[in-house]
Amino acid sequence: MIDEAAIRARIGQFRVADGSGLPAAMIDSVAVRDGMVQVALTIAKADAARLEPVRLGLEQSLAAMAGVRNATVMFTGPRAPAASAHTSAEPPAATLLGQVKSIIAVASGKGGVGKSTVAVNLAVSLAAKGMRVGLLDADIYGPSLPRMLGTKGKPDMAGNQLVPIDAWGLKAISIGHVVSEETAMVWRGPMVLNALMQLMTQVAWPALDVMVIDLPPGTGDIQLTLAQRLKLTGAVVVSTPQDIALLDARRGVSMFQQVRVPVLGIVENMSFFCCPNCGARTEIFGHGGARAEAARIGVPFLGEVPLLPAIRETSDAGTPIAVSAPGSEAALAFMAVAEAVIGQMAGERTAGPRIVIE
Ligand SMILES: Nc1ncnc2c1ncn2[C@@H]1O[C@H](COP(=O)(O)OP(=O)(O)O)[C@@H](O)[C@H]1O
Ligand SMILES: [Mg+2]
Structure with a gap:
């Protein structure tokens, strides 16, 4: 060894x-x-x-x-002195993932809001629309892609590059394939970033229409640096209706705005609960907070995803609901989010330079 x-x-x-x-x-x-x-x-x-x-x-x-x-x-x-990453907006390294037309980062202010669930189901929904889609699990502190896609094994190597795993019509790689969680937890920022850069440069990514990146939660240096080093088409911010989560979501939005990454919009996850027995709809955390918040801070609202046991069950089983139960309420919700994202991406491609007021 x-x-x-x-x-x-x-x-x-x-x-x-x-x-x-x-x-x-x-x-x-x-x-x-x-x-x-x-x-x-x-x-x-x-x-x-x-x-x-x-x-x-x-x-x-x-x-x-x-x-x-x-x-x-x-x-x-x-x-560098600790705060420097927050003040400099370096131009992105355009050569990273040059074979990918659009790169979407899925982000959240905190963990556990369903960021990975949204990233995976958004990716398979885009693939169902005929796009060539990659999924990169960059959540170093909680990689969940191998479980959610039901891919257990290690990726193959081609020369000195990792070959993305084929799953549910996606090309996918997880940070969990490169480092163990225990290793990642003790790494300092630069090592984490190196591992993430390796996922862009040392993986044999084919030509893709869209790459969906499941970012680590929060708004620290890792997220900022990725936003700076990658030519992101835009960010999708996932939030739950609880107020506290919304405060975190706002932080996420303003982080991307500071580094001039367009925010494609906010998704409200666990938006409401539909009783599987009687079908009654219950708004456990109050509902619509993300839509109101999106309007208030001037970013698009991309849709709401209900809180459904089937979403968790299919995630745990490695059979993303958007492909394993097409036509289900959950699959339709994710498809609507995917369509909203496609609409916003098209807008970003044709938009001129934007003025960001800080
Ligand atoms: N809409 C939903 N309905 C039911 N369970 C959900 C929903 N969204 C996420 N979950 C569950 O909540 C947990 C956290 O979701 P996850 O996507 O891992 O969050 P994050 O990536 O933000 O940490 C998982 O067990 C997941 O299956
Ligand atoms: Mg996650």
Whole structure:
């Protein structure tokens, strides 16, 4: 088994063109799991182009080691004062996922609101409309795609790239395929980001019409940096009707606005409860809060999804309800959300530059 010490030793032996080694201070972090290697090198931004051959050379050298399935070497900026990510809106790296026409991030202010449920069912609904759809589970603290899609095994490798899993008409990869939850929990921000970048650069994504990304919950540096590094078409913010969740949703909306990512709209999940026995509709948390909130902050409302036991059951069974029970109330609700998203994406493609008032 290849381990961190072996990788660090190989990095120590690595020589650049002039015969010198890499300064120890440059090695920001090294992570190894199941033969997957990630190394982060700290450099000044201005040096990135000059040092690209070094990055590539080191990556190839590590990839060539016995026991290494896949190696990624990334540059990170010098450890910056904590707040900097919030103030700079860097231009997105357009080369990431260049083969994907539209990238939609599904986000929420907090966990447990049904972000993954919406992401998965939105993705399969878009696929049912004939689009070529990818699903990337970037929720490092709670990857749920393998369970929700019913895909247990590890993805195959093609050369040094992961091959997305085929499931329910989607091409899918989860952060859960690359790192274990326990590993992710103790990682600092840069390592998390490296792992996420690996999902974009080291996965053999085919040409796709849409990529749906299940983001981690919240509005921290990970979400911000992804929003900055990816050319997102827009964000879908999932919320429940409870007021507290709506406050979180507002934070999510304003985060995307700050980094100039269009907010395609808000989805109200667990909107109301339909009794499976009598069919009576109960508005457990009060209903319509997300619609009112969307209107108040001036973003589109994309629809409401009822609270239904069948949604949870199909999620747990790995049979997303939008495909496994087409025509059901839940499937129709997700299809309506998908149609609203398609409408908003079309709008974003034709819209001119927008002015964001902060
Ligand atoms: N509309 C719904 N009706 C019933 N259960 C739901 C609904 N949306 C989500 N759930 C359930 O709630 C739990 C949390 O949903 P999940 O999508 O994992 O949330 P998140 O990704 O925001 O943490 C899961 O058990 C899921 O099956
Ligand atoms: Mg989730």
